Amino acid sequence: MVSSAPILIAPDRRLKTRCKPIDEVDDSIRRRLDEMLVTMYEAPGIGLAGPQIGDERRLVVIDVAREGDPPAPMKLVNPEVTWFSDETCLMSEGCLSIPDVYYDVKRPERVKFTYLDETGTEREQEADGLLARCIQHEIDHLNGILFIDHVSMLKRNMALTKMKKLKAQRAGKRTLRD
Ligand code: ZN
Numbered sequence: 001m002v003s004s005a006p007i008l009i010a011p012d013r014r015l016k017t018r019c020k021p022i023d024e025v026d027d028s029i030r031r032r033l034d035e036m037l038v039t040m041y042e043a044p045g046i047g048l049a050g051p052q053i054g055d056e057r058r059l060v061v062i063d064v065a066r067e068g069d070p071p072a073p074m075k076l077v078n079p080e081v082t083w084f085s086d087e088t089c090l091m092s093e094g095c096l097s098i099p100d101v102y103y104d105v106k107r108p109e110r111v112k113f114t115y116l117d118e119t120g121t122e123r124e125q126e127a128d129g130l131l132a133r134c135i136q137h138e139i140d141h142l143n144g145i146l147f148i149d150h151v152s153m154l155k156r157n158m159a160l161t162k163m164k165k166l167k168a169q170r171a172g173k174r175t176l177r178d
Pocket of ligand 1 (some may be wrong): 088094095096097141
């Protein structure tokens with residue numbers, strides 16, 4: 001039975017790191033991906049990247065299946081976008097590491113991306129809509145970039161101030177309980 005891991009909240013140095021590629025997809029990587037999926041579903045979210053649970057390696061899990069549809073988990077090792085469309089679109093984004101903050105972010109509408117699947121096989125895929133959005137957001141995490149880095153400095157600072165308050169609140173509760 002795989003259990004979930006705590007999700008880091010911004011600002012955190014580990015969320016600003018460029019993550020290292022995986023050399024070999026072995027059992028420990030597969031276990032980590034399963035742990036990330038459990039963590040993502042429990043949150044709940046539609047994507048999670050390694051650094052969000054303090055693992056500074058190029059690992060991503062995604063499930064953009066619609067509510068009511070069967071789950072469609074994706075496990076991506078070393079994902080890279082190989083092509084961006086010229087057309088961009090605006091979509092509201094949030095992040096498990098920046099809870100309850102949503103901003104419109106402009107990004108390319110479609111992408112092609114490569115990755116290793118959980119058997120270590122190289123795959124290529126094209127995506128649009130929510131998946132294209134999610135892939136770009138998660139790969140950003142692997143490069144130490146958060147979605148609030150794509151909005152104005154004013155909005156970014158508002159979000160970070162809110163997160164600092166949230167973290168202080170959570171730390172306070174922990175102290176009281178201990
Ligand atoms: Zn995120």
